[in-house]
Amino acid sequence: MTRQFKLKFLDNIPNELDEGVLYISMKYHTTAHLCACGCGEKVVNPLNRKYGWTLTFDGQRVSLSPSIGNYQFPCCSHYYIKENEVLFLDSDDDMPHRRGYIRRLIDWFMKLFR
Numbered sequence: 001m002t003r004q005f006k007l008k009f010l011d012n013i014p015n016e017l018d019e020g021v022l023y024i025s026m027k028y029h030t031t032a033h034l035c036a037c038g039c040g041e042k043v044v045n046p047l048n049r050k051y052g053w054t055l056t057f058d059g060q061r062v063s064l065s066p067s068i069g070n071y072q073f074p075c076c077s078h079y080y081i082k083e084n085e086v087l088f089l090d091s092d093d094d095m096p097h098r099r100g101y102i103r104r105l106i107d108w109f110m111k112l113f114r
């Protein structure tokens with residue numbers, strides 16, 4: 001699993017990617033990396049303000065927006081790359097909210113039978 005990416009700026013994205021490396025081609029306006037979950041799938045994110053991703057580079061760290069959702073892979077991982085770091089958006093993040101909703105529904109039912 002990748003928690004932090006190393007950056008590699010080059011013209012051509014190599015065929016074989018190393019895990020934990022974010023490859024950035026300014027020439028072809030694209031980035032590529034191996035899925036941060038560690039499944040080994042190749043993730044390519046074209047840089048395009050309208051149809052792709054926006055890359056922010058502060059001289060040392062790169063952020064990509066929007067988030068990267070790998071729903072085409074079995075892992076279905078979803079994460080942000082923010083200042084080289086990987087912030088995973090687990091489906092668990094939604095759980096407290098959903099649990100609260102179900103809890104309220106159960107409370108409502110219980111009231112009916114009181």
Ligand SMILES: [Zn+2]
Nearest residue numbers: 035037039075
């Ligand atoms: Zn993955």
